[in-house]
Amino acid sequence: MNATEILKALVGFPSVVGTSNDAIVEWIRSYLEGFGILAHVLPGPEGDRANLFASIGPSDKAGYILSGHMDVVPAQETTWTGDPFVLRIDGERLHGRGTTDMKGFLAAVLASVPALVALPLIRPIHLAFSYDEEAGCRGVPHLLSRLPKLCVPPLGAVIGEPSGMRPILAHKGKAAARIVLRGRSGHSSRPDLGVNAVHAMAPVLQATVSAAHALANGPFDPIFDPPYSSLQAGLIQGGQALNIIADHCTLDIETRAISGIDPATLLEPIRMVAEALRTSGIGVEWEELSAYPALSLARHTDLANLLAELTDQEPLAAVSYGTEAGLFQAAGVDAIICGPGDISRAHKPDEFILTRELSACQSMIEALGKRCCAQIPHRMDPCP
Template sequence: MNATDILKALASFPSVVGTPNAAIVEWIRSYLEGFGIIAHILPGPEGDRANLFASIGPSDKAGYILSGHMDVVPAQETNWTGDPFALRRDGERLYGRGTTDMKGFLAAVLASVPALATSPLARPVHLAFSYDEEAGCRGVPHLLALLPDLCAPPAGAVIGEPSGMRPILAHKGKAAARVTLQGRSGHSSRPDLGLNAVHAMASVLQAAVSTAHDLANGPYDRTFEPPYSSLQGGLIQGGQALNIIPDRCTLDIEARAIADVDPATLLAPIRSAAEVLRASGIGVEWEELSAYPALSLARQTALADLLTELTGQEPLAAVSYGTEAGLFQAAGIDAIICGPGDIGRAHKPDEYILASELSACQSMIEALGMHCRA
């Protein structure tokens, strides 16, 4: 199978984030088995989702990880011009949910397997495919926890998020949380008898706005756009009807942090503002939704030099979007972003990747295999 055929198969699985993924995992496992490669299926604590890990070559040597996620964002937009889970080709463009983010990379990796499997590799190439990346990198930490039992400490990891095949050295870290306020309902004509959870949330939201304003004043890291950490309230819900005192309100917030800043700490002022409300009888719940650290790889590293050689492109200092790369780095593994496609096409109707981009990625992976040969 070529990369396009493999992408057609992968895109047909509606492996939407937060849903069971056994079908796509089994397809990949069976495909690898056809080349004599054993894939380790690593179930997550959810029970219906799993990571997949496989090694090509001697797993007791320091090799390189090719990392990508199998999940995709939902495709519920009404302005798709075709079935989002049926690959459709128009010239060079291959349309479908996840083609760019990031089943295109997975397809290029799997299309490289025949060449890798028949090469006399002195150092291994590992495949690390995760679940629920789109929910804040929830799957890969469980894979990383098991990695010492699966292979020798790797020399580096390539995270194949769409980068136009240009290596990327850094991205911001992220933390997200949900605050829920519980008040007391009643008729809106007697506000004195209720506790309005929407009104109470105003002080929490104001804390988020103030924190976001303060973060814009620095500290700065000019490799990022914007060059400072940021915070926003992204979703707020509360109330049933205009004449009912709302007894419940939720606010989802996220923080994105420059390197050397723990994104979770940026949420502390918002949590403090919520906790203050307990004194007035409001119930407060705080739920951490997701968190991953920033990536910051120095240009003067062997991994950055290697990807520069393999792609022929000088690394880009940083991008605004987040990936699993920071988690690999936090686990002690040098990580770099490099994959096919353009992030600007992701999470949109008629998402697509170019056939030439798949070919370029496959060539890079096969060149990595040559680098790992005896």
């Protein structure tokens, strides 16, 4: 199967974030089995979702990970011009949910498998496919916790998020939380008999806005746009009707932190304001929705040099969006972003990738395989 045929199969699985991915995992496992590759299916604690890990080449050597996520965002927009889970070919454009983010990368990886298994690899190529990345990278930590038993410590990981096949060295970290306040309902004509949770949320919301303004004053890192950490309130909901005292209010907030700052710490001042409301008879719940660290890979590391050579592109210093790369780095594995497609097409109706982008990615992966059969200065053994 070529990359387009594989992408057609992958798009056909509606592996929406937060739902079962059994079908797509089984298809990939079976595909790899056809080439004599044992794929480890690693169920997550949810019970209906799993990561997948497989290795091509010797098991006793350090190699490289090709990492991508199998989940996609929902496709409920009414402006799709076709079924989002049926690949639609329009010239060089391949339309469908996840084509760019990021089943295109998975298709290129799987299309490279026949070439990789035919090579006399002296370093392995590992495939690490995760679930629920779109919910804040919730699946891959379970894979990373098992990595020491799955392979020798890797030399590096290529995270195939859409980058136009240009290597990317850094991204911000992220943390998100949900605050739920609970008051006491009643008729709006007698506010003295109730506790209005929407009103109670006001100081929490104000603390969020104030903290966001303060972060704009630095510290700064000029490789990012904007060059400072950010904080925002993204969603607020509460109450039942205008003439009922609101007995609940929910606020979702997120922060994106420059390298060197733990994003979770930026939420702590908001949490303290919320917790202080308990003394006024308000019920307070704080739920961490997601968290992942920033990625920061030095330009002249072996991995950055290798990807620059394989793609013939100078690595980009940083991007605004987040990935699983920071989690790999936190687990002790150098990581870099490099994948087909353009992030501007992701999460939109009629999402698409170009056939030439799939080909370029496949060529890069196969070139990596050939490098794993040859000497890479300072890090690779020569071929026997």
